[in-house]
Amino acid sequence: MNGTSGASTNGHQNGHSLTGPRLFSVNKPPSLDEFKKLTTQSKPLHYPLAASVEANVPIYDLPEFAELSPDQRSALQDEWYHILLSGPGVFVTKKLYKDNTLLNTVSDAYASIIDEEKKRSGKRGDHFAGSGANDRIWNSFSKHCVQDAKSFVEYYSNPWLPLISSAWLGPHHRLTAQVNIVKPGAKPQISHRDYHLGFQDNESCAKFPKALQVASQFLTLQGAVAHSDMPLESGPTRLLPFSQTFEEGYMAYRIPEFQNYFLEQYVSVPLSQGDGLFFNPALFHAAGQNDSKDILRSANLLQISSAFGKPMEMIDTYPLVEATWDALREMHQDEGSSDRVMAFVGNVAEGYPFPTNLDRRVPETAGMAPESEQGLLVRGLNEKWSKEKVLEELQKMRDDSRA
Incomplete structure (x- = not known):
């Protein structure tokens, strides 16, 4: 018309x-x-x-x-x-x-x-x-x-x-x-x-x-x-x-x-x-x-x-980090944030922070995304967190992300 x-x-x-x-x-x-x-x-x-x-x-x-x-x-x-x-x-x-x-x-x-x-x-x-x-x-x-x-x-x-x-x-x-x-x-x-x-x-x-x-x-x-x-x-x-x-x-x-x-x-x-x-x-x-x-x-x-924004399998990061954190910390102590360290972090943890709960993980002004699992692990390596500490923070992130 x-x-x-x-x-x-x-x-x-x-x-x-x-x-x-x-x-x-x-x-x-x-x-x-x-x-x-x-x-x-x-x-x-x-x-x-x-x-x-x-x-x-x-x-x-x-x-x-x-x-x-x-x-x-x-x-x-x-x-x-x-x-x-x-x-x-x-x-x-x-x-x-x-x-x-x-x-x-x-x-x-x-x-x-x-x-x-x-x-x-x-x-x-x-x-x-x-x-x-x-x-x-x-x-x-x-x-x-x-x-x-x-x-x-x-x-x-x-x-x-x-x-x-x-x-x-x-x-x-x-x-x-x-x-x-x-x-x-x-x-x-x-x-x-x-x-x-x-x-x-x-x-x-x-x-x-x-x-x-x-x-x-x-x-x-x-x-x-x-x-x-x-x-x-x-x-x-x-x-x-x-x-x-x-x-x-x-x-x-x-x-x-x-x-x-x-x-x-x-x-x-x-x-x-x-x-x-x-x-x-x-x-x-x-x-x-x-x-x-x-x-x-x-x-x-x-x-x-879209339905396509999903992986084929579900990966649970928590037990993988629990099993590997000590070895990863040792690698980081020897090499710093080397290509090998970052490759492992990128493979074992989620790098994209969505979907999440925006009530508990408050977005910054202008729409900045919250921290990802990978970002948390890198921060933990730089701050020399223990296994107990990184697992506690990872669990908190998961709890805060739930609906």
Whole structure:
């Protein structure tokens, strides 16, 4: 019915992957000019099933799910896949949840969880925003179920969720959720990309080859369900359409020039209670500033992961470290952090700190990841920990990481 604009060249095919070094360099900044071309130069692309397009964001009016034939569902998925891959990278689904009574019941459950957690002492973390600026529930999925199982069943039995998710991720994906309530006067997030590489610093990110920099976006779908109306003055998510097509985006988003360009060019679309927003995790985006006087901008943020992000076998690090720590300490005493020492640490322990419990392993401001098992072992070697000490710390990390 309506058309939108699309990037004239696909950043995934811009030649970087065919020639030159396998890695992006922290010493050679990405091209802002190339980024501007991808996000501004366009040719018409049409999404006939969209009801409208606002600021390059396709808007879909969802009918009753049961009324759609399998072919009609597949046609919607085809459009969403194209949008996420090489189109604007984001779309809105109006009335993803039509029952506002259900949403209010779920929001009441969230409020109870927030009140309970505020009574506990301890630092509260956030991602890409200052700690404590908003009300945040980590793992709202599990906590909602424990708090109010009846509304949990009604909420997560929505058949639109797997249809949208599988358009990008295929079958067997896993859903997680985190609530974010942004108060009046709250400042915006810094512009960023999301999980996985979005939670690394530039030096860590640069260690991943170019192909994986691009592949990261295919492992996750970001979504949000509006639990309140979100007029523009309340600061709904800031978006930069087509920015997901920029290969070097995970290297670029932390650079001030790119952040400033985002602030000049971002768009936002208002949402109503029950609407859904879904986007490629590589899209440059940020929660907006809440300039309203009295709107608590409330969203349940959905982070949906591909089935492929799992190993073939489960490795239990604890007994391996228990059996080898004395020999490893001796090797470290003789060689320091040699290639052999680091190779062993890398093989015996987990180097990636997710998934984890973000209530107990509080994220740093700007989304820094917590310490990994490998990082803990290296620290233990440098500080000459005993076997008892390293096993105690490893067990604490495991306990703190559990849901």
